[in-house]
Structure formats: structure tokens, C-alpha cells
Amino acid sequence: MKIQHIEIYQAAIPLKKAFKTALRTVTVAETIVVKVTCDNGIVGWGEAPPTHVITGDTLASIHYALKEIFKPALIGMPILDRELLFEKTHTILVGNTSAKAAIDMALYDCISQQANMSLTQFLGGYEDSIETDYTVSVNSPEEMAVDAEGYVSDGFSVLKVKVGKDTIEKDMERIRAIQDRVGSAITIRLDANQGWNPKEAVRAIQQMEDLGLNIELIEQPVKAYDLKGLKYVTDNTQIPIMADESVFSARDAREVLEMGAADMINIKLMKAGGIHEACKIAKLADIYGVTCMVGSMIESKIGITAAAHFAASQPNINYFDFDAPLMLAGDLIKGGITYKESMITFGSGKGLGIEGINEEYLL
The missing domain is CATH 3.20.20.120 (Enolase-like C-terminal domain)
Structure with a gap:
């Protein structure tokens, strides 16, 4: 069971009411969506919203990290070699925690499906x-x-x-x-x-x-x-x-x-x-x-x-x-x-x- 494809999308959904904190105001939820497909047909999903005032990540930085760093590095890797896979995900790039989270959750989605369990x-x-x-x-x-x-x-x-x-x-x-x-x-x-x-x-x-x-x-x-x-x-x-x-x-x-x-x-x-x-x-x-x-x-x-x-x-x-x-x-x-x-x-x-x-x- 190996990673066959990684697809990256951008999405945006308006909020019903502006969300305001001491750090920012948000009116539209913008996010980068990741779809990981394995060679046995299992599909996993993840996402990474930009929250630059907290994580330092922007739409552009998340998209670049996923497309140029994670995608070429992870395609072809065996998904059940979990510790090796997550070690690579977390060490291949410093920081960029939102992009890492999107890949991480998509991989966990795939792995738990293969185990025939919910992720919980x-x-x-x-x-x-x-x-x-x-x-x-x-x-x-x-x-x-x-x-x-x-x-x-x-x-x-x-x-x-x-x-x-x-x-x-x-x-x-x-x-x-x-x-x-x-x-x-x-x-x-x-x-x-x-x-x-x-x-x-x-x-x-x-x-x-x-x-x-x-x-x-x-x-x-x-x-x-x-x-x-x-x-x-x-x-x-x-x-x-x-x-x-x-x-x-x-x-x-x-x-x-x-x-x-x-x-x-x-x-x-x-x-x-x-x-x-x-x-x-x-x-x-x-x-x-x-x-x-x-x-x-x-x-x-x-x-x-x-x-x-x-x-x-x-x-x-x-x-x-x-x-x-x-x-x-x-x-x-x-x-x-x-x-x-x-x-x-x-x-x-x-x-x-x-x-x-x-x-x-x-x-």
C-alpha cells in the first residue's frame, strides 16, 4: 500500500458572521485541501487554513510546501511504515506546521481506513x-x-x-x-x-x-x-x-x-x-x-x-x-x-x- 497521488485544492467558504479576536478578523474561511490516494484506491483528506498571526503560515506558503516539498517526497512511500512516514513528514521542512497537519491528517485517514477502523x-x-x-x-x-x-x-x-x-x-x-x-x-x-x-x-x-x-x-x-x-x-x-x-x-x-x-x-x-x-x-x-x-x-x-x-x-x-x-x-x-x-x-x-x-x- 503506497501513496500514488497527492492532489491540492484551494477552497473558500463565507462565514455567517465576522469572527473577531484580539489577533484578527475573519469573514471568509480560506483553506488548502489535500487529497491523498493510495494504490489500493483508499483516499484520505486533510486541510490547512492559513493563520499567519499564530502559525506564520499563508495560503501561498502552505500551497508551495505541499506542492513542491511534500508531494514529490512522499509519492511512492509505503503508507503502513508509519513512523518512517511521519518522521519524513515532520523533518523534511522546518516549521510550516499547517501544511504538515494537512498531510498528517490525510495519512491518518488512509491508515485507519486500511485498518478498518474509524480514526478515533x-x-x-x-x-x-x-x-x-x-x-x-x-x-x-x-x-x-x-x-x-x-x-x-x-x-x-x-x-x-x-x-x-x-x-x-x-x-x-x-x-x-x-x-x-x-x-x-x-x-x-x-x-x-x-x-x-x-x-x-x-x-x-x-x-x-x-x-x-x-x-x-x-x-x-x-x-x-x-x-x-x-x-x-x-x-x-x-x-x-x-x-x-x-x-x-x-x-x-x-x-x-x-x-x-x-x-x-x-x-x-x-x-x-x-x-x-x-x-x-x-x-x-x-x-x-x-x-x-x-x-x-x-x-x-x-x-x-x-x-x-x-x-x-x-x-x-x-x-x-x-x-x-x-x-x-x-x-x-x-x-x-x-x-x-x-x-x-x-x-x-x-x-x-x-x-x-x-x-x-x-x-
Whole structure:
């Protein structure tokens, strides 16, 4: 069983509403799609959205890496020599984690189909359904409160609230407005996307604690490189702190874990370069007794299906942030994961369960 063809497409799907964070605003989900075909007819799918403010990857860089580096290097390789295949994928090019993730997930799709298992079963088979949160983009307090109320009406009981765009005082207004609107029974997660400095983060989080706000966790309050600042926030607050942009690789995770710089880790395939490295991060965190979230960029259901299969396979992954396909005005694929309000199920298909692509979104 060898890799016979690698095809590369560009796709774009409009969002229903602009997605805003402290780092960027997105109105159209652009992505590079990879189709890997094996000589026995098995087809695997992967994707890589450009998120240059986090990964440094652009549409052009992803396309070049896939077409000029990975495609000629991997065609003809035996797909069941897994460690050799993934070693080559991860060492043939420095960085370029999004392109690596697209190839990686397509290869895992092929391998698990050959094993006659879903990808979740192939990786461990821990959960058969998971619950996602829904993200509230950073806007005015009133608009965010209205959006939050709408998501709760749609069946979501966990909201991920984006903050960190301007002043921390404004962020406090946003949080209060949302909690006043949706009530204390709804769980709120905050994501500052590196938007605070350590001292103001501690001051604000302690205020949240004193006010009794129902905050479950806070993602990446400080700059990705500032591990000492991240540890300062973690050590001086009670609400759990989650490292996101600070952790791309297992080496990054080891440094965060050894320092005790965060209480949790957010794993994303586009940061890790795919499932192979993501499994290492999850296993390492488990050794330290640390729970993880698996999240995503603004991706189509290809990438989210791969991430959800991985997340459901590991016992210490307890938080799931897979709302991106629900933000899109259309579905790039046929098959994959299924949503029922906040619940995600996997179906009985093998691999990722992707049946094909909707060509209307290809460019």
C-alpha cells in the first residue's frame, strides 16, 4: 500500500458572521485541501487554513510546501511504515506546521481506513461523542451579550468568550454583560489570545474571582513567548490557566509542564503539525496529570473532523472547541462528524468518514 497521488485544492467558504479576536478578523474561511490516494484506491483528506498571526503560515506558503516539498517526497512511500512516514513528514521542512497537519491528517485517514477502523478507534477509542463550546467573538458588550444569548438558545451550555482586544476594563464589561444575559448556569471560558500583560491579568482575574463570576478557565492571557509571565498568572490566580499559543510542539509542552507555567494545554493540529505530534503532547501532559483541550483555527469540517477524532481518543482531553464549521455558510465536505446542537458524533464510517467534497467551494 503506497501513496500514488497527492492532489491540492484551494477552497473558500463565507462565514455567517465576522469572527473577531484580539489577533484578527475573519469573514471568509480560506483553506488548502489535500487529497491523498493510495494504490489500493483508499483516499484520505486533510486541510490547512492559513493563520499567519499564530502559525506564520499563508495560503501561498502552505500551497508551495505541499506542492513542491511534500508531494514529490512522499509519492511512492509505503503508507503502513508509519513512523518512517511521519518522521519524513515532520523533518523534511522546518516549521510550516499547517501544511504538515494537512498531510498528517490525510495519512491518518488512509491508515485507519486500511485498518478498518474509524480514526478515533485507531488512536485509542475513548469517547463516542463529545460536546463543543461556541465562541463569542469580541465586539461591544451589548453585541456579545446578544450573540451569547442566541448561542444558548441554539443549545450550547458552554461559551468561549474572546477578550484581550483593547482594555481589560472593557473586557470586564463584556464578561459581566454576557453573564447577566445568559445567567450563571452557563459555563464561560475566556480566551485573551495573548492580549493582557501578566500584572493586569492577575488583577483582573482576581477581581473575577471576588465577584464570583462563573469562569471555567482562561486561555493564553499573556504573550506566547512569556512563559515566566504565564507562570506568574498561574501562580497568583485560582481560575485555571490554559496555555495555547505557547505550545506548538511536545518540546514546548515539556517546558510549560516542567515550569508549572499553566494548569492546562490547548492542542491544535495546525500548531502541532498534525495528529502524530498532538498525540505526543497529550501523552506528555497525561504524565504530568494535566488535562487538555483540543481546539482549532477557522477550519472546515475536514480539519475539525480530524481534530475531533483525535480529541475523542485520549482520556486526558476533556475540553473541546470545535464550533468552526457551525460558523460557516456552507459545508465543504459530505460526511465527517455530525452536529446535534452542541454534541458531536462520529458515525460508523472508517477513517474520517469523509465521502467526498462539495466542489462549489473550490476555487
